[in-house]
Structures are given as C-alpha cells and as structure tokens.
Amino acid sequence: MKNYLKNKMGARLLAVVAFSIPMILSAQDGEPKLKLKIIETDSSKTCKAIVMIDDTIPVKGTDVNFYVKRFFGLIPIALAETTDENGEATVSYEKKLPGDSLGNIILIAQMDDDDAISDQVIAKWGTKAKYESKISQRELWASRSNAPLYLIIISNAIIVGIWGTMGYILYLLFFKMKKSGLDYKP
Amino acid sequence: MEKLITKSENGVMEMQRDASGIDENEKYRVMEEELNLYKEKQNVAAGKSKIQKYNLMEEELLRPIQKIGRAGKIWIGFLVAICLCGLYAYYLQETKSKYETISLRDYTMWGVYISTFVFYVALSLIGALMSAILKLIKFEWYRPLTRIAEIIAVASIIMAGVCIVAAMGRPERLYFLFTYGRIQSPIVWDVIVIMTYITASCLLLFMPLIPGIVICRDKLTNKPAWQKWMYKKLSFGWNGAPEQWKIVKKSVKVLAIMVIPLGISIHTVTAWLFATTLRPEWDSTNFGPYFVSGAFALGAAGMIVAVYVFRKVYSLEKYLEEKHFDVLGKMLVLLSFCYLYFNINEYVVPAYKMSSLHANHLLDLFIGKTAPTYWLVVLFGIAIPAILPMFRAMRKPLPLTIIAIFAVIAAWFKRYLIVVPGLSHPFLPIQDVPESWMHYFPSLVEMTIVAATFAALLLIITVFSRLFPIISIWEVAEGDGVNMQKIYKPIKPEML
Numbered sequence: 033m034k035n036y037l038k039n040k041m042g043a044r045l046l047a048v049v050a051f052s053i054p055m056i057l058s059a060q061d062g063e064p065k066l067k068l069k070i071i072e073t074d075s076s077k078t079c080k081a082i083v084m085i086d087d088t089i090p091v092k093g094t095d096v097n098f099y100v101k102r103f104f105g106l107i108p109i110a111l112a113e114t115t116d117e118n119g120e121a122t123v124s125y126e127k128k129l130p131g132d133s134l135g136n137i138i139l140i141a142q143m144d145d146d147d148a149i150s151d152q153v154i155a156k157w158g159t160k161a162k163y164e165s166k167i168s169q170r171e172l173w174a175s176r177s178n179a180p181l182y183l184i185i186i187s188n189a190i191i192v193g194i195w196g197t198m199g200y201i202l203y204l205l206f207f208k209m210k211k212s213g214l215d216y217k218p
Numbered sequence: 219m220e221k222l223i224t225k226s227e228n229g230v231m232e233m234q235r236d237a238s239g240i241d242e243n244e245k246y247r248v249m250e251e252e253l254n255l256y257k258e259k260q261n262v263a264a265g266k267s268k269i270q271k272y273n274l275m276e277e278e279l280l281r282p283i284q285k286i287g288r289a290g291k292i293w294i295g296f297l298v299a300i301c302l303c304g305l306y307a308y309y310l311q312e313t314k315s316k317y318e319t320i321s322l323r324d325y326t327m328w329g330v331y332i333s334t335f336v337f338y339v340a341l342s343l344i345g346a347l348m349s350a351i352l353k354l355i356k357f358e359w360y361r362p363l364t365r366i367a368e369i370i371a372v373a374s375i376i377m378a379g380v381c382i383v384a385a386m387g388r389p390e391r392l393y394f395l396f397t398y399g400r401i402q403s404p405i406v407w408d409v410i411v412i413m414t415y416i417t418a419s420c421l422l423l424f425m426p427l428i429p430g431i432v433i434c435r436d437k438l439t440n441k442p443a444w445q446k447w448m449y450k451k452l453s454f455g456w457n458g459a460p461e462q463w464k465i466v467k468k469s470v471k472v473l474a475i476m477v478i479p480l481g482i483s484i485h486t487v488t489a490w491l492f493a494t495t496l497r498p499e500w501d502s503t504n505f506g507p508y509f510v511s512g513a514f515a516l517g518a519a520g521m522i523v524a525v526y527v528f529r530k531v532y533s534l535e536k537y538l539e540e541k542h543f544d545v546l547g548k549m550l551v552l553l554s555f556c557y558l559y560f561n562i563n564e565y566v567v568p569a570y571k572m573s574s575l576h577a578n579h580l581l582d583l584f585i586g587k588t589a590p591t592y593w594l595v596v597l598f599g600i601a602i603p604a605i606l607p608m609f610r611a612m613r614k615p616l617p618l619t620i621i622a623i624f625a626v627i628a629a630w631f632k633r634y635l636i637v638v639p640g641l642s643h644p645f646l647p648i649q650d651v652p653e654s655w656m657h658y659f660p661s662l663v664e665m666t667i668v669a670a671t672f673a674a675l676l677l678i679i680t681v682f683s684r685l686f687p688i689i690s691i692w693e694v695a696e697g698d699g700v701n702m703q704k705i706y707k708p709i710k711p712e713m714l
Contacts, residue, residue: 176400201469210455
C-alpha cells in the first residue's frame with residue numbers, strides 16, 4: 033500500500049511535472065501583449081501601459097514608448113518608460129495638442145523592442161480644432177465656383193476692358209461708318 | 219521738288235517779315251507776287267506728279283487681284299489638296315483608335331500638334347511687332363509691310379487654334395472648357411487670350427483695309443458678281459467722308475496700342491502652360507520672356523521670307539525695296555541676340571549647376587540622341603541669324619531670305635525640342651510601361667494634319683492676297699505725302 037501510495041503520488045507528481053514543464057515553456061514563449069489605459073482625474077491625466085503575457089504574466093523591465101498620433105507621424109510623450117513588477121509603465125500627459133473637431137486625440141503606446149506590439153486609445157485631451165476644407169474656400173486650387181475674388185475681378189476687368197474696346201470699334205464700324213458715308217455731301 | 223517749295227515758303231515768310239519793317243516797298247511786293255506765283259506752279263506740278271504716281275501705284279498693287287495666272291491656280295490647288303489630305307487624316311484620327319493612329323501616349327501627351335501650336339502663336343506676334351510697334355514709334359518704312367504682317371498674324375493664330383483642337387481629340391470637348399473651365403487654370407487663360415487676339419488681329423487687319431476694299435469696289439469692275447458684292451458689303455458704305463477717315467485712323471491707333479500687350483500676353487500665357495506643368499525642363503521663371511523673345515525673332519524671319527515671296531511673285535520690287543531687307547536684317551540681328559540672351563539663361567545656367575533633375579534632359583540635348591537637332595537649331599535659329607546679317611552683303615534680299623528660311627525651320631524644331639524631350643524626362647523615372655510610351659515620333663496621321671495646317675496658313679494668305687491689296691495703298695500713299703481725303707472721289711449715296 034505504502035509502495036502503491038508512493039507510486040501513486042510519484043505518478044501524480046510526475047504527471048504534474050510532465051504537464052507543467054511544457055506549459056511553462058509555452059508560457060515563456062508566448063507573445064507579450066500591451067494594453068493602454070487612460071486615467072483622468074480633475075488634476076491629472078495619466079497613461080498607463082500594461083504589458084502581460086496571456087493576460088496573466090506581467091512583463092517586468094521592458095521599455096514602453098508613449099506617443100500622440102499626428103497626420104504624418106507620432107509625437108512622443110515619453111520614451112523608454114520601464115515597466116514595473118506588475119508590467120505597468122505610467123506617464124502623465126501634460127501636453128496641449130490640437131485634436132479633431134471634438135478634441136479627440138489618439139494616444140499610442142508601443143513596446144520599445146517591437147513597435148508592432150502596441151495599443152491605442154482615443155482620448156478627449158486635445159483642443160478642439162476647426163478644420164476648414166481648402167477646396168470649399170476661395171483658393172487657386174478650388175473649384176470653378178470658388179475661384180479667388182481677386183482673380184475673378186482682375187481677369188474680368190481686363191476682359192471687359194479689351195472686349196469693350198473692340199465692341200466700341202465694331203459699333204463704329206457697323207453703325208457709324210455707313211451713316212457717315214450716306215450723310216457726307218462733299 | 220519738295221525741298222524747293224519749302225525753301226520758297228521760307229523765303230516768302232522772311233520777305234513778309236522784312237516787308238512789314240519797310241513801309242509799302244514796291245520792290246518787295248513784286249518779288250512776293252512772283253514767288254507766290256512760282257509756289258503755286260510748283261504745287262500744281264507736284265500735285266499732278268503725286269496723283270500720277272498714286273494712280274500708277276494703285277494699278278500695280280491691284281494687278282495681283284486682277285488676274286490669277288496658271289502658276290497661281292496650281293499653287294492654290296496644291297494647297298487645297300494638302301488641306302484635304304489633312305482633313306482625311308483628322309477623320310481617321312477621330313474615327314479609329316487613337317492608340318493606332320497617333321503616337322501620343324501618357325508621357326509625351328503633347329507632340330507635334332502642340333509644338334506647331336507654339337510655333338504658330340509665336341509667328342502671330344509678327345502682327346504686334348510689325349504693324350503695331352513700328353507704326354506707333356513712327357518708323358515710316360513699316361507702311362508697305364504692315365498688311366503682310368497682319369494677314370500672317372491672323373492666319374497663324376487661326377491655325378494655332380486648329381492645332382489645339384487636333385491635339386485635344388474629341389473636338390466636342392472644347393465646349394466643356396467653357397462650361398467647366400476654371401479661371402484659375404492656364405488652359406482657360408490661353409483660350410480667352412487666343413480668342414481675344416484673333417478678334418483684335420482681325421480688326422487690325424480689317425479696319426485699315428476698308429479704304430483698300432473701296433478701291434477694289436470702285437476699280438475692279440470686271441470681277442465676278444459675288445466678288446463685287448463682297449467688296450460692296452465690306453466697304454461699309456465708305457464714301458471718303460472725313461468722319462469715316464477719322465473712324466479708321468482712330469480704330470487703327472487704338473487697336474495698335476491694344477495688340478501689343480495682347481500679343482505679349484498670348485505668348486506669355488502659352489509659356490505659362492509649360493512653366494506650370496510638372497516637368498523639370500519647364501520649371502523655369504525665364505519661360506515667358508524666353509518664349510516672347512523667340513517669337514519676335516521668328517516674326518522678323520517670317521516677315522523677311524514673306525516679303526521676299528510677295529516681292530518676287532507679285533513683282534512688287536518698287537514697294538518692297540532693298541532698304542526693307544536692310545532694316546529687317548538689322549532687326550533680325552537685334553532680336554536674335556535678345557533670344558540668345560534668354561537661351562543662355564534657360565540652358566547655360568542650369569547646365570552650370572547640372573542638378574540631378576535637369577541633368578538627364580540637358581545631357582540628352584547637349585551630347586545625347588537629341589544633340590544633332592539641338593545644335594543645328596542653335597546654329598541656324600540663333601547663331602547665324604544673329605551674326606551673318608551684321609554684314610551688309612548678307613542683308614541683300616536673297617542671302618537674307620535664305621538665312622530667314624533656315625531660321626523659320628529651326629524655330630519650328632526649337633518648339634519641338636521644348637515640348638517633346640521636356641515631356642520625355644519627367645520627375646520620376648519612366649519604368650514598367652509599354653515600349654511605345656518611352657519614345658515619341660509623330661505618326662503619319664499627325665504629320666499629315668500638321669502639314670495641312672501649314673498649307674491652310676499659306677492658303678489663307680494666298681487667297682487674301684488675291685482678293686485684297688497685299689500692300690496698303692492708302693498708307694503708302696500717305697507716306698509719300700498724298701492727301702487721300704482729297705484724292706478720293708465720293709460716289710453717289712445710292713451706289714453705297
């Protein structure tokens with residue numbers, strides 16, 4: 033019995049060890065994932081990046097970069113912020129950047145080692161921007177109906193001036209010339 | 219004779235003054251009477267001589283209209299035949315696949331059509347140069363040349379419009395330029411300025427032509443009924459009234475002033491069509507004056523050729539004299555040097571920097587496959603017209619005309635070199651495109667249409683010169699001191 037128990041316990045232990053080794057190994061090989069959270073209080077705005085493997089194992093000591101997305105690139109908020117034992121890196125957001133028409137900006141956190149591991153969050157931390165369509169304004173590159181006023185005025189003034197002069201000459205030709213000939217008594 | 223009269227006039231005035239100082243001197247009074255009598259006789263003789271001279275001029279200048287010889291008819295027939303070939307080629311272009319009929323592709327989308335368009339626009343500046351600038355600055359020798367310049371200007375600007383329509387394909391699209399065109403676009407500026415210049419040039423041709431049409435109406439009584447009807451309608455009831463002379467002279471003066479900025483505008487806008495298009499070669503602030511100076515040089519050369527042809531064909535040596543070739547030769551030298559100056563700015567300065575954007579194109583022109591054409595154009599289009607006519611012997615009619623013919627041909631190739639190699643060297647390298655997109659050589663259809671526009675240009679000029687005096691009779695007569703208002707005998711109002 034003793035031997036049996038010994039053997040049973042041993043077998044269980046062996047089974048646990050046998051199962052846990054590949055699990056641990058597979059857990060170590062798993063991709064870390066990054067989640068970005070924003071925390072807003074009355075006095076502060078904070079970005080928190082949490083790096084975990086399988087949502088359970090925090091990754092400690094890895095560097096995370098924080099950015100705000102712009103049209104043609106990323107503006108850094110904080111670079112190479114190292115995660116703690118909980119896999120968290122925290123930075124405070126103190127910038128005043130223009131957002132969209134609602135004041136939204138896109139915050140991005142990226143792993144320093146691999147920027148494909150990243151997350152982004154929309155926050156209403158930007159200033160509200162007024163976006164005006166350049167095509168709907170009176171500009172050189174706008175549509176026909178939105179030509180710049182100065183161009184319309186100058187071009188029409190020249191056209192009216194020149195065609196008006198030619199029109200006057202045509203008036204002289206068609207209406208004055210023959211009449212002058214008929215009225216002429218040498 | 220005029221000098222004698224002037225002297226005698228001065229003499230009379232002096233004597234009158236002397237006479238006022240001496241009370242009733244009989245001797246001076248007799249002398250004064252004798253001198254007045256002499257002056258009167260001289261005036262009568264001079265007047266008769268001027269009238270005889272005028273009558274002879276009228277007869278000689280109406281001769282080409284009186285009868286068209288066999289050679290003239292063959293020439294007109296030849297031009298009509300080429301025009302018909304061009305019409306057929308255009309029919310092919312518009313009805314068959316353009317990928318087969320023409321060589322224009324995505325990169326070289328402007329070929330010989332636009333090269334010829336630029337050439338015609340340049341040639342049309344001859345009107346602004348010869349009949350406006352020379353007239354306004356009172357160079358008296360302009361008088362027999364003005365109408366030749368004006369008809370070339372009108373014919374070439376019409377053909378410029380034809381070239382644009384040929385280049386567009388789908389001619390009905392022209393309508394969209396008016397319905398959808400944007401005033402911000404240089405294409406629309408070009409359409410506006412071309413239409414304005416055509417109208418102004420036609421008026422500048424027609425207004426001083428009215429007294430000439432009247433001469434045709436009154437003297438060419440043996441012409442067909444339609445021609446007499448045309449002269450009658452186009453003379454607009456002319457009866458030699460002082461008011462009518464005033465209208466003609468005032469209109470000509472206004473139009474002459476107006477056509478100069480218009481002429482410069484039309485070619486500057488044409489230059490801007492290039493300069494605002496994204497090609498390294500055309501990315502130049504020099505393009506406006508570069509085009510205008512080239513146009514004036516071409517205008518002078520074209521004028522020399524035209525004057526020589528009219529002088530020989532219509533036997534007008536008496537009016538288109540050697541002195542005209544002498545001054546036109548000097549003008550050609552001056553304008554060629556101006557053109558040389560802008561060419562240096564256009565090519566030598568970028569070549570000194572040889573930036574990577576320009577290098578491909580410039581090296582292709584200087585030492586590449588386009589180099590033979592480029593250097594021949596520099597030689598015959600700039601160097602020879604700038605240097606050779608500096609020598610008096612080269613300003614004689616024949617040598618100067620030979621120089622001018624080469625300059626005109628070189629001017630066409632110059633436009634081709636601006637358009638085609640410029641388009642073939644875009645900012646980004648040409649890659650992964652069909653072979654036919656990489657090179658351009660005009661197709662037979664394109665060449666036929668371009669040849670037809672040249673034939674049409676010459677046909678307009680020829681037909682015009684067979685219907686109206688190619689030299690302005692009244693302007694030449696006025697230059698000789700004839701008072702046209704006194705010479706013209708009014709006809710009955712019912713005949714108008």
